[in-house]
Amino acid sequence: xxxxxxxxxxxxxxxxxxxxxxxxxxxxxxxxxxxxxxxxxxxxxxxxxxxxxxxxxxxxxxxxxxxxxxxxxxxxxxxxxxxxxxxxxxxxxxxxxxxxxxxxxxxxxxxxxxxxxxxxxxxxxxxxxxxxxxxxxxxxxxxxxxxxxxxxxxxxxxxxxxxxxxxxxxxxxxxxxxxxxxxxxxxxxxxxxxxxxxxxxxxxxxxxxxxxxxxxxxxxxxxxxxxxxxxxxxxxxxxxxxxxxxxxxxxxxxxxxxxxxxxxxxxxxxxxxxxxxxxxxxxxxxxxxxxxxxxxxxxxxxxxxxxxxxxxxxxxxxxxxxxxxxxxxxxxxxxxxxxxxxxxxxxxxxxxxxxxxxxxxxxxxxxxxxxxxxxxxxxxxxxxxxxxxxxxxxxxxxxxx
RNA sequence: GGUGGGUUACUCAAGUGGCCAACGAGGGCGGACUGUAAAUCCGCUGACUACGUCUUCGAAGGUUCGAAUCCUUCACCCACCA
Numbered sequence: 001x002x003x004x005x006x007x008x009x010x011x012x013x014x015x016x017x018x019x020x021x022x023x024x025x026x027x028x029x030x031x032x033x034x035x036x037x038x039x040x041x042x043x044x045x046x047x048x049x050x051x052x053x054x055x056x057x058x059x060x061x062x063x064x065x066x067x068x069x070x071x072x073x074x075x076x077x078x079x080x081x082x083x084x085x086x087x088x089x090x091x092x093x094x095x096x097x098x099x100x101x102x103x104x105x106x107x108x109x110x111x112x113x114x115x116x117x118x119x120x121x122x123x124x125x126x127x128x129x130x131x132x133x134x135x136x137x138x139x140x141x142x143x144x145x146x147x148x149x150x151x152x153x154x155x156x157x158x159x160x161x162x163x164x165x166x167x168x169x170x171x172x173x174x175x176x177x178x179x180x181x182x183x184x185x186x187x188x189x190x191x192x193x194x195x196x197x198x199x200x201x202x203x204x205x206x207x208x209x210x211x212x213x214x215x216x217x218x219x220x221x222x223x224x225x226x227x228x229x230x231x232x233x234x235x236x237x238x239x240x241x242x243x244x245x246x247x248x249x250x251x252x253x254x255x256x257x258x259x260x261x262x263x264x265x266x267x268x269x270x271x272x273x274x275x276x277x278x279x280x281x282x283x284x285x286x287x288x289x290x291x292x293x294x295x296x297x298x299x300x301x302x303x304x305x306x307x308x309x310x311x312x313x314x315x316x317x318x319x320x321x322x323x324x325x326x327x328x329x330x331x332x333x334x335x336x337x338x339x340x341x342x343x344x345x346x347x348x349x350x351x352x353x354x355x356x357x358x359x360x361x362x363x364x365x366x367x368x369x370x371x372x373x374x375x376x377x378x379x380x381x382x383x384x385x386x387x388x389x390x391x392x393x394x395x396x397x398x399x400x401x
Numbered sequence: 402g403g404u405g406g407g408u409u410a411c412u413c414a415a416g417u418g419g420c421c422a423a424c425g426a427g428g429g430c431g432g433a434c435u436g437u438a439a440a441u442c443c444g445c446u447g448a449c450u451a452c453g454u455c456u457u458c459g460a461a462g463g464u465u466c467g468a469a470u471c472c473u474u475c476a477c478c479c480a481c482c483a
Binding site: 226227228237251252254255256257258259260261289290291292294295318319322341343344354355356357359360361363364365366367377378390391392393 | 428430431432436437438439440444445446447448449450451
């Protein structure tokens with residue numbers, strides 16, 4: 001296979017939809033012939049700073065582009081964030097102040113460059129040009145589109161039909177986002193499938209403003225969260241953050257259902273599609289245990305954000321605690337006064353939120369003292385060192401003085 | 402601006418004077434089982450050294466022996482009309 005063919009195959013992997021593939025082909029081909037680079041735009045919303053695996057689906061794709069000659073334009077939507085974007089639900093999003101936005105952007109960069117190549121990335125803020133746009137510029141921007149077409153957008157249409165309110169500002173957001181592509185003269189824009197309308201707006205506006213090119217659009221599927229149903233997001237608490245501890249990442253990946261595992265393989269793993277097919281077949285006819293497949297995935301993803309050793313350590317730790325019922329290595333320690341009531345000790349060691357909850361868990365046989373089930377919720381701890389455990393995962397070492 | 406409806410625990414959502422610490426579902430937590438923190442089944446899910454006490458149903462007052470439930474004012478949200 002030629003360089004170009006390999007590149008195009010890697011670029012197409014796992015995508016939900018590509019608009020104007022010919023253009024991408026041309027750009028990649030030109031790069032391999034003349035060394036001339038091209039630009040790939042990706043926007044991010046500086047409201048929440050911490051990245052999770054869902055974001056990395058896009059990042060991985062951008063990395064592939066960088067490998068094949070692209071400069072990535074990482075667009076920080078600082079202007080839109082200062083106004084407050086009501087997109088989606090009826091609840092208006094919080095308006096962020098400048099300082100928070102910059103801080104979020106900073107955290108974001110640190111995390112992004114775990115994956116992306118810093119040398120091939122430009123960070124741009126859309127306030128740079130949107131602030132200058134002014135009322136007249138904004139109004140002339142709005143003349144490029146009409147209400148009927150705006151209402152074609154899926155969520156607008158649904159809400160309009162259902163008689164729910166749509167704010168005028170919501171009509172402006174896609175326009176502003178598209179206008180960013182005009183200013184950046186992007187060759188390609190990458191985003192999630194939920195962004196389709198906005199991504200296409202970039203094409204439309206580049207044509208209207210005679211940029212001389214229309215960006216190709218590449219859409220990635222939305223990654224499901226740990227529950228396997230809803231999209232991965234922080235607010236649903238079904239995410240794996242890329243800055244989480246290795247053992248957390250490892251454990252969380254291992255906790256996904258067998259079915260979801262294949263989805264994660266497809267969208268997150270570096271394994272080739274044919275390798276993944278092979279794994280599936282092996283599992284299907286019993287040559288490979290599904291747990292083994294899941295462990296490998298967990299190892300791969302943990303190693304991506306740390307390294308091989310950390311991943312192996314995480315696995316060993318996990319196996320010790322859950323398979324052999326051994327103690328984890330890093331148990332938090334606490335010191336307490338003598339004769340402390342066990343329920344109080346559990347709360348002080350942050351294993352339980354209240355003594356009421358502690359009593360309930362003891363009653364249900366969920367609390368262990370030095371590996372032995374605690375039967376009496378009224379017991380006190382006298383002098384000595386103890387290992388307290390709630391459930392399978394929460395541990396604390398307690399020194400009673 | 403007018404009219405009507407709403408605001409209940411982490412979320413959704415019952416309850417319209419005492420049987421309400423408040424049905425149900427989801428989530429969460431614990432247990433059993435297993436190959437894992439998967440799946441399935443069962444239990445728990447306001448606080449408090451606790452079969453009793455205390456604080457909760459948008460906020461503040463009031464009626465009553467007794468209020469999430471009735472009344473008044475305020476705040477916020479939604480729908481219809483203008």
